[in-house]
Amino acid sequence: MNFNDLKISSDIKKSINDMGFNKMTPIQKLTIPKELKGADLIGQAQTGSGKTLAFGIPIVEKIFIPDKSPQAIILCPTRELSMQVAGEIEKLAFRIKKFKVLAVYGGQPIGKQTRVLKKGVHVVVGTPGRVIDHIERGNLDLIGIETVVLDEADEMLEMGFRQDIELILSKTPPQRQTLLFSATIPDEIKQIAKKYQKNPDFIKISDKKEHIPKITQYAFKCNIKDKFDGLTRLIQAYDVKMALIFCNTKKSVDYVAKHLKKLDFSVDSLHGDMTQKTRDKVMNKFKNGNINILVATDVAARGLDIDNVEVIVNYDVPQNSDDYIHRIGRTARAGKTGLAVMLVSKDETARFNNIRKANSVKIIERELPTHREIETIKNMQILENAENIIKNENLEEYMNLIKDNSSNNDYLEIAASLLKMMGSN
Structure with missing residues (x-):
């Protein structure tokens, strides 16, 4: 089934084509036709499954342009995801004249968002806290809302937004359509669904295997006191150019980032205790390549989309298989391949075994490279770079320099000494 088979406007179909999409993903195939008919639903799907289009297409299709009051509201856990979702909605509605979508979130002056809301907006995308702020200030009236979407609902609940979500839902008309998308379905989500949805369809997409084959996955067993040393060995052994390091706690993030900095790695950290301004600054540094290692907690990295x-x-x-899949799904984007490595201490073995058993995730256990092996790997990388230079660059000037100024005519010996010098740097 492809997008042309859907009963939606030709303008939206053209925009979907412009975005480079043709065939629908499983979550889109199973949800869009139901949503177009007005059904409530719970969609369980991982990041990268195409859920933004799954709820975005029906929303854009149903908007009545002459009515400038909000007709749909999408709640997201973070500013980054709100901006990302609003951007996708904007692309879908590109050919629809006077269509307005606005992302509202903390960390940006409220005045600018207020001015846009006063002019009229069809779709609001935002974090629960800032949405409530606008409601309380009288900037946002939800009386005309026809569709509410809770995106990454499990993350919003984990971040403590349940009360905010329920308050927002209580301000919307009871006849609204309520769509709930989440990677996991804990009891809290079931409770919200029972209270605020009308006989929702439950759609689960087990598409984990579909997104993982391009990712090589290794696990390295080590003592907890040797973890940091193991991390630095892996960074060197795999000649890491750009890496995202996940820790379970803010304390762990701070420890790893601080000690990597001491070793002169280009690194910064990201966690929920930082101000939004600081988080934006750090993420831009990572996106722009000004740092090549980012150490983060799961929640702080939500919405971080880097190819x-x-x-x-x-x-x-990670605490469970879903968190593991979510983390490693941040590599191998846009058809590329990726590598995921995990350091496993003795007290984490049970969690590791559970992750490996779940959905037959193929994680290969390996020994941490020794310092001697890392030295060999580094030397091989230097040699490989040297061979590339030989193929692609003119070395005549340097060859003449060696001939004219070296008393040693054994060029292999000279090359070996240069390799030793470079390898020890």
């Missing part, structure tokens, strides 16, 4: 992350490091074993 060229080569390596994901699980410094701490």
